[in-house]
Amino acid sequence: MNCDVLIVGAGPAGIFTALELIRLKKQKHIVIMEKGSPIEKRSCPKIHTKKCMNCKPYCHITTGFSGAGAFSDGKLSLSCEVGGDFPDLIGRPAAQELIDYTDRIYLEFGAVKEVEGLGNDDKIKDIRRRAIKAGLKLVDCPIRHLGTEKAQELYRSIQNYLIEKGVEFLFGAECTNLILENSVCKGARAHDVGKAEHFDVLAPVTIVAAGRRGADWLDHICREHDIIHESGTVDIGVRVEMRNEIMEEVNNALYESKLIGYPKPFKDKVRTFCQNPGGFVSQENYDNNLAVVNGHSYKEMKSRNTNLAILSSHNFSDPFNQPIAYAQKIGELTNMLANGHILVQRYGDILDGKRTWQDELERSSVQPTLSDAVAGDITSAMPYRAMTNIINFIEALDMVVPGFASAETLLYSPELKFYSNRIKLNRNLETNILGLHCLGDSSGWTRGLMMASAMGVLMGRALE
Ligand SMILES: Cc1cc2nc3c(=O)[nH]c(=O)nc-3n(C[C@H](O)[C@H](O)[C@H](O)COP(=O)(O)OP(=O)(O)OC[C@H]3O[C@@H](n4cnc5c(N)ncnc54)[C@H](O)[C@@H]3O)c2cc1C
Secondary structure, eight states, X not given: OBOSEEEEOOSHHHHHHHHHHHHTTOOOOEEEEESSOOXXXXXXXXXXXXXXXXXXXOOTTTSSTTGGGTTSOOEEEOSTTSSBSHHHHHOHHHHHHHHHHHHHHHHHTTXXXXXXXXXXXXXXXXXXXXXXXXXXXXXXXXXXXXXXHHHHHHHHHHHHHHHHTTOEEEETEEEEEXXXXXXXXXXXXXXXXXXXXXXXXXXXXXXXXXXXXXXXXXXHHHHHHTOOEEOOOEEEEEEEEEEHHHHHHHHXXXXXXXXXXOOTTXXXXXXXXXXXXXXXXXXXXXXXXXXXXXXXXXXXXXXXXXXXXXXXXXXXOTTOOOHHHHHHHHXXXXXXXXXXXXXXXXXXXXXXXXXXXXXXXXXXXXXXXSTTOEESOGGGTSOHHHHHHHHHHHHHHHHHSTTTTOTTOEEEEEEEEEOOOEEOOOTTOBOSXXXXXXXXXXXXSBOSHHHHHHHHHXXXXXXX
């Protein structure tokens, strides 16, 4: 098969590239190769089974049209301060302009008009004052919250629009390698999921937008083809869950509190991430059977709890250059202790140096929204450095949100964010291999829906 532009991965980065090419009337034959299904065929059986079925050959939560976006909470961060390092590549004003433009496209496709985190100035001042006293920085970031169910509707309209405009989708097609001739990328090789025969798609422009799930695969591809990259950061953390009453003030004033600290003694960057008022803790399964924890919230259906991630960032120096493998090992060890599931422990038990027992969990006022999480001891698998960072950060957060560090607060593990290797890109998002571009979370430059989408828009603009 031949085409003008081949996009690997139908996540936000890939689909916004196609959208922008169409909006700019660039008249390209665009093929999008996606391992998963079209959006209407994506469904997670957990709604019925109440537990993760570890679906094979892939997890529908992160795979298929709109990538990790469809089942995500749909929180669009509208500030270039949040969502990745893409602004370092193109400059802050240009990144903010792209975000504002991309936000207007989301609105055209039916995103909610309301923006959270604006107004409430006095309350926010109060929260900021307490954060400063606790040695934390509160980052301002307005958020457009779609909610999981609305996000699916919105991405479905985008899918229909792209099909109507002639974009060709190869669903169920997994890219296995890139085709290179004399250091020029000529396209990609793929196979239909579950089948052995390979087929080639040839294109003068190949764009890899394989998301965080593709990080491992892309790491191999980079090594095989000498694509210039540097090892990325890994975030090792926990998903924290407590009653809405504790988080009420912050939830109402900000919806999402983006707090950053550098706690002693290591002074690593530790931050809050992905806060879900009235939300649900969820499980994601990677293809290598790694079960990691995440969280999301619906627009209508609410729980009694708020969850958020606390992430401790780790960078490694020479001679070690396998941060993803390092974090995976921590995840595997945690899964092993929980018999393949997610571990949950009460904060008080961590401080007391004991595991949490199921019956203790059942009589707590915070009931886990991830019902198949296994009560146990997350400290048995968490490295000392990460655990110390998390505990010291939670103690600081308690000064901003009284009750955050209470004995019954739940900590789930493993919460791991693998960021792909940071691929060296020029301002046209081209790698050192002619004809090969890399985008979104798989490029290592973005970490969120809006930033990945905005990078896609820039890609669409950059192509002749
Ligand atoms: C549960 C959950 C909740 C989240 N909530 C939020 C949120 O509220 N706000 C926010 O900003 N971000 C959120 N995120 C993160 C956000 O979804 C991602 O940052 C964003 O989707 C990245 O977009 P992307 O296009 O780079 O990659 P992805 O969305 O990951 O898409 C990549 C696509 O590539 C496909 N693919 C991978 N490898 C191959 C291959 N070899 N061949 C063919 N196809 C391939 C995958 O199937 C996938 O569909 C959440 C993520 C998860 C998992």
